[in-house]
Every structure is written in structure tokens, then in C-alpha cells.
Amino acid sequence: MLRTVSCISIAALFALALSAQAQPAQRPQIATTKVEGTDGVYIFRNGNHQSMFVVTGDGVIATDPVGYGRPTGGQDYVNEIRKVTDKPIKYLIYSHHHFDHAAGGKAFKDAGATVVAHHVAKERLAVLKDPHTVLPDEVVSDKGRTITLGGTSLELSYHGLNHSDSTLVMRLPKEKIIFVVDTLPVGQVPGRGMIDFHPLEAEEFIKKVLALDWDRLIPGHPGVGDRLGSKKDAQDQLQLLQDASAEMKVMAQQGKCWEPAEKELKLSKYESWPGYAGGLPLIARRYCGLWGRGT
Numbered sequence: 001m002l003r004t005v006s007c008i009s010i011a012a013l014f015a016l017a018l019s020a021q022a023q024p025a026q027r028p029q030i031a032t033t034k035v036e037g038t039d040g041v042y043i044f045r046n047g048n049h050q051s052m053f054v055v056t057g058d059g060v061i062a063t064d065p066v067g068y069g070r071p072t073g074g075q076d077y078v079n080e081i082r083k084v085t086d087k088p089i090k091y092l093i094y095s096h097h098h099f100d101h102a103a104g105g106k107a108f109k110d111a112g113a114t115v116v117a118h119h120v121a122k123e124r125l126a127v128l129k130d131p132h133t134v135l136p137d138e139v140v141s142d143k144g145r146t147i148t149l150g151g152t153s154l155e156l157s158y159h160g161l162n163h164s165d166s167t168l169v170m171r172l173p174k175e176k177i178i179f180v181v182d183t184l185p186v187g188q189v190p191g192r193g194m195i196d197f198h199p200l201e202a203e204e205f206i207k208k209v210l211a212l213d214w215d216r217l218i219p220g221h222p223g224v225g226d227r228l229g230s231k232k233d234a235q236d237q238l239q240l241l242q243d244a245s246a247e248m249k250v251m252a253q254q255g256k257c258w259e260p261a262e263k264e265l266k267l268s269k270y271e272s273w274p275g276y277a278g279g280l281p282l283i284a285r286r287y288c289g290l291w292g293r294g295t
């Protein structure tokens with residue numbers, strides 16, 4: 001009898017251990033991490049969105065509030081910054097105007113930050129009047145701008161159409177880090193980001209980004225294992241787009257847009273990349289727009 005009980009207990013324990021192994025600890029909704037090897041560069045992550053903030057001697061430069069569908073997201077971000085420093089939040093910079101990155105800025109405004117974005121971002125937001133997205137106070141022209149605060153420089157540059165028409169590339173020259181949102185997923189197949197993607201211009205955009213001086217790329221959505229991107233990742237993403245474009249050009253000219261092309265597109269080289277199955281039809285649809293419609 002005793003023996004049976006202990007056998008059952010051991011079996012139960014074993015099953016428990018197995019289920020613990022099968023279900024890894026839940027990833028917290030919010031996390032702030034310091035970028036290795038920097039004095040004050042941090043990544044704030046909320047769910048599957050993230051942004052960079054920089055703590056300088058004279059205050060904080062924050063980017064994208066990532067508050068879409070998260071009513072407390074902006075304040076949560078401010079609270080995370082407050083855990084790191086009590087220095088004033090001087091700037092909030094939008095990477096582009098899409099709400100999943102730009103919504104939630106009110107908490108930053110209330111904390112005294114100046115909101116900065118590309119001029120097209122302001123034009124779009126002014127028309128859309130999203131109740132959760134604060135309009136920029138200052139705009140950046142296509143010539144770009146460098147923000148200097150507490151001995152830190154952050155370059156904001158515009159390189160034409162890409163995933164959006166209002167993207168600012170943010171570069172920390174000393175740290176050789178760039179923050180680029182949505183156009184350059186790290187090691188992942190693009191998906192929903194293709195909806196308003198500008199295919200031909202995006203290739204030129206990526207080439208221009210590759211020509212800048214940087215070593216590490218912080219993406220707007222966490223990469224696999226939360227890793228940062230490299231120039232190889234940017235090059236690989238460009239190659240993926242060029243491969244997709246070439247395949248779709250043939251299918252489009254055979255009259256296969258939309259549905260047959262969406263079903264037939266395969267890019268087997270990228271089969272092991274996360275997002276492959278879900279991303280392909282969206283990639284096909286966008287390139288059908290280009291090669292099957294001329295837009």
C-alpha cells in the first residue's frame with residue numbers, strides 16, 4: 001500500500017515537473033532593459049512592442065509610447081523611466097505615425113516632454129484625430145535634426161518612403177545604435193507591416209540605412225530572443241524583400257493576382273523564420289499591388 005502511494009506521488013511529481021517544463025514562465029507584460037555596453041540606453045517593452053529611451057545628464061529622451069489599446073501604457077512607460085532616473089523627461093519622439101507605436105503620449109506631455117515627429121506624421125495625425133495620440137509639438141523636416149541633451153546626441157534622419165511615409169531613423173552616433181521601427185524586423189518575416197508598405201522605395205530606404213554608421217539595431221517589435229539586429233539582419237531583410245518581389249513579379253505578369261498568387265507564393269529559403277506562414281499572404285498581397293496593379 002505504502003509503496004503504491006509513493007509510486008503515485010512520484011508519478012504526480014514527475015507529471016508536475018514535465019508540465020512546468022512544457023510551459024515556460026509567463027513573460028511579463030512590461031520590461032525595461034539596459035542595452036549592454038551603454039551608459040544610459042534602455043529598451044522599454046510593452047507586450048510585443050518596444051521603444052528606446054536614453055538617460056542623459058540633463059534629462060531623458062524617450063521614443064514611441066507604444067500605448068495602442070493600452071489605456072495605462074503611456075503612464076506605465078513613464079513609471080518605468082522613473083524607476084531608472086528622476087531626471088526630467090525632455091523629449092518624446094515618434095518613430096512614425098502608426099497608432100500602435102505613437103499612441104499614449106499624454107503621460108509624457110503631462111510630465112513636461114516636448115513631442116517631436118516627422119512633419120508627415122503630424123499632418124496625418126492632425127487629420128485622423130486619434131483620441132489616444134498626442135499631436136507633435138515640433139516637426140522634423142526631410143533634412144533631419146539632431147537632438148543634443150546632457151552630452152548625448154541623437155540624430156533623427158528621414159530617408160524617404162518605407163513601411164510608412166513618416167519614419168524617422170534614430171541614431172546614437174557614440175553608441176553606434178539605431179532605432180528603426182517596422183521596416184526592419186530582426187530575423188522575422190514581415191506580416192501586417194506590409195499593409196501600407198512602399199515596396200520599391202523601401203529597398204532604397206534599407207540601402208540608405210545600411211550606409212549609416214551603426215553596429216546594433218533596436219527594432220520596434222522584439223526580435224527572437226530579444227536580440228538586437230545587425231547589418232547582416234538588415235541585409236537579409238532587404239534580400240527577402242527582393243526575393244519576394246522577383247517571385248511576385250513573375251506571378252503578377254502571369255495574371256495570378258490576387259488569390260492564386262497569395263496561395264502560391266513560397267520563399268523556402270525563409271521557411272524557418274518566425275512569421276513565415278502568416279506573413280507570406282500579406283507579402284504576396286502587397287506585391288500584387290505593385291506588380292499586378294502598378295501601385
Ligand SMILES: [Zn+2]
Binds near residue numbers: 163
Ligand atoms: Zn508601423
